[in-house]
Amino acid sequence: MTDSEYMQQALSLAKRAKGVTSPNPCVGAVVVKDGIIVGQGYHRKAGGPHAEVEALDDAGSNAAGATLYVTLEPCHHFGKTPPCTHKIVGSNIKKVVVGCKDPNPFVGGGGMRFLEENGIEVVSGILEEEAKTLIEDFIWYVGNDKKPFVILKAASTLDGRTATRTGDSKWITGSASRAFVHQIRHETDAILIGSGTLHSDNPSLTARIEGVETRDPARIILDTHLTIKEKRPGPDPGIQGPNHYCHPHPCPTGKKSPS
Numbered sequence: 132m133t134d135s136e137y138m139q140q141a142l143s144l145a146k147r148a149k150g151v152t153s154p155n156p157c158v159g160a161v162v163v164k165d166g167i168i169v170g171q172g173y174h175r176k177a178g179g180p181h182a183e184v185e186a187l188d189d190a191g192s193n194a195a196g197a198t199l200y201v202t203l204e205p206c207h208h209f210g211k212t213p214p215c216t217h218k219i220v221g222s223n224i225k226k227v228v229v230g231c232k233d234p235n236p237f238v239g240g241g242g243m244r245f246l247e248e249n250g251i252e253v254v255s256g257i258l259e260e261e262a263k264t265l266i267e268d269f270i271w272y273v274g275n276d277k278k279p280f281v282i283l284k285a286a287s288t289l290d291g292r293t294a295t296r297t298g299d300s301k302w303i304t305g306s307a308s309r310a311f312v313h314q315i316r317h318e319t320d321a322i323l324i325g326s327g328t329l330h331s332d333n334p335s336l337t338a339r340i341e342g343v344e345t346r347d348p349a350r351i352i353l354d355t356h357l358t359i360k361e362k363r364p365g366p367d368p369g370i371q372g373p374n375h376y377c378h379p380h381p382c383p384t385g386k387k388s389p390s
């Protein structure tokens with residue numbers, strides 16, 4: 132197998148946790164020795180082991196003299212976990228192949244330089260575009276003063292309308308596009324609608340994917356005129372993910388908005 136093929140495997144591993152590692156990016160890693168994958172792993176959630184640690188632990192003593200393929204430059208700072216660079220050096224890895232450089236200006240990078248200074252051969256830019264696309268939300272977030280990466284989702288008919296002539300808006304899309312919507316919900320931290328959508332459609336805004344333990348986004352509802360009554364059922368309060376009701380004025384009754 133080629134460098135690109137091993138990196139493709141690392142990218143596939145990273146995708147397993149796409150959207151559920153927030154605020155961290157999803158990352159995958161593969162350890163290869165003598166043409167055989169001897170270890171692999173991915174970052175499963177924030178606060179948990181990074182992909183490199185998972186893969187190196189999976190490889191055990193086979194990591195010595197092996198090549199590590201990782202979709203993102205290994206971290207070189209103390210966060211919730213120690214720097215992966217130290218773990219890589221300690222595992223006697225011979226070569227590290229990186230998908231894309233760490234875009235995070237808040238931690239300063241330096242991972243690849245540290246590895247090279249410790250005698251490890253480093254190659255970067257393998258499947259770089261794929262690696263960047265996979266974490267485009269993270270790249271935007273850290274590169275734009277922590278502004279959120281926003282996705283506009285709109286379903287429309289071929290003539291550009293959002294409902295049929297009879298007002299039916301529920302089934303103007305197909306099963307493939309509806310499945311895609313649930314994938315987006317699963318991969319995002321929050322979903323925002325206006326109160327008009329709540330009143331007309333009362334959507335659950337949950338992520339439902341067969342065979343996948345999904346994560347529901349927090350629900351944000353813009354309600355300029357305080358039209359949502361406290362007892363309105365709205366999105367089911369029993370499902371995971373909080374509801375946030377946003378309006379520009381204090382409540383006239385002095386009460387807090389339902390939350």
Ligand SMILES: [Zn+2]
Nearest residue numbers: 181205206215
């Ligand atoms: Zn790390």
